[in-house]
Amino acid sequence: MTNKELDFPAQTTLQRPTKSAPVRRIQEWLCFHGLRTSIDGDFGPSTQRQVNAFRAKHDLPRNGKVDAALFSRLCAPMRRALADRPAGFKTLNQLAVLYARQHLKEHPVEIGGDNLGPWVRLYCRGKDGPRYYWCAGFATFIVEQAASTAGVALPVSRTLSCDNLANQAKRRGRFVSGGTRPPQGIQPGDLFLMRKTAEDWVHTGLVLALHEETFDTIEGNTNDDGARNGYEVCIRNRAYRKTVDSARIS
Numbered sequence: 001m002t003n004k005e006l007d008f009p010a011q012t013t014l015q016r017p018t019k020s021a022p023v024r025r026i027q028e029w030l031c032f033h034g035l036r037t038s039i040d041g042d043f044g045p046s047t048q049r050q051v052n053a054f055r056a057k058h059d060l061p062r063n064g065k066v067d068a069a070l071f072s073r074l075c076a077p078m079r080r081a082l083a084d085r086p087a088g089f090k091t092l093n094q095l096a097v098l099y100a101r102q103h104l105k106e107h108p109v110e111i112g113g114d115n116l117g118p119w120v121r122l123y124c125r126g127k128d129g130p131r132y133y134w135c136a137g138f139a140t141f142i143v144e145q146a147a148s149t150a151g152v153a154l155p156v157s158r159t160l161s162c163d164n165l166a167n168q169a170k171r172r173g174r175f176v177s178g179g180t181r182p183p184q185g186i187q188p189g190d191l192f193l194m195r196k197t198a199e200d201w202v203h204t205g206l207v208l209a210l211h212e213e214t215f216d217t218i219e220g221n222t223n224d225d226g227a228r229n230g231y232e233v234c235i236r237n238r239a240y241r242k243t244v245d246s247a248r249i250s
Helices: 022-033 045-057 068-073 074-083 092-105 118-123 135-150 163-171
Strands: 191-197 202-208 212-221 234-241 244-247
Touching: 022 045, 022 068, 068 074, 074 092, 074 118, 074 212, 092 135, 092 202, 092 212, 092 234, 092 244, 118 135, 135 163, 135 202, 135 212, 163 191, 163 202, 163 244, 202 244
Parallel strands: none
Antiparallel strands: 191 202, 191 244, 202 212, 212 234
């Protein structure tokens, strides 16, 4: 799969002093690599220093410049996350788990503030900002990536809304109500949905493995505490509850 987050202005070299949206994207990726600088679109002395630090890590001349080739190195983690895998004889669910692990390995994380940065925009169709809770965006992006590889129709459409996801699953006969035991028919690669009220779902992610009393997940916009508005993609373990519903993708 490809995405515009990987694009860089053709035949362009950015250096100090420049102010532009592409500079902001460079600053985001520098921060992702641990080279902290302000994310303000202003290619000043701090950004130049961090660009040179990144260049030094890759044995490149410290000339303070960013061209398409260097930007490609900066966003290589996202390119690896989006890399197509051979379908082979894998099921849609198996492919979903494979791609979820592929993204997890690159540590998608918010950059620059609450629900901000290139990973959030990847999962939220180019949008980011405090109101873009991206757990559903992440989960359905993974399902779409798996369905594209398998060459099958989407079992649920891309959405940024847990409520929309749950209602899609209901309309398509894929919804499984929560319970205290492993839900019948749910397998790794399916989606879980945390329900607040009868018609309000507040968090989602992919089921990774099912156990007698708990299940493992890969989920976005969470953290080690299991917050529904966290900052990263990570593995969690959750207990079965009546308020945890599921959506089958196969």
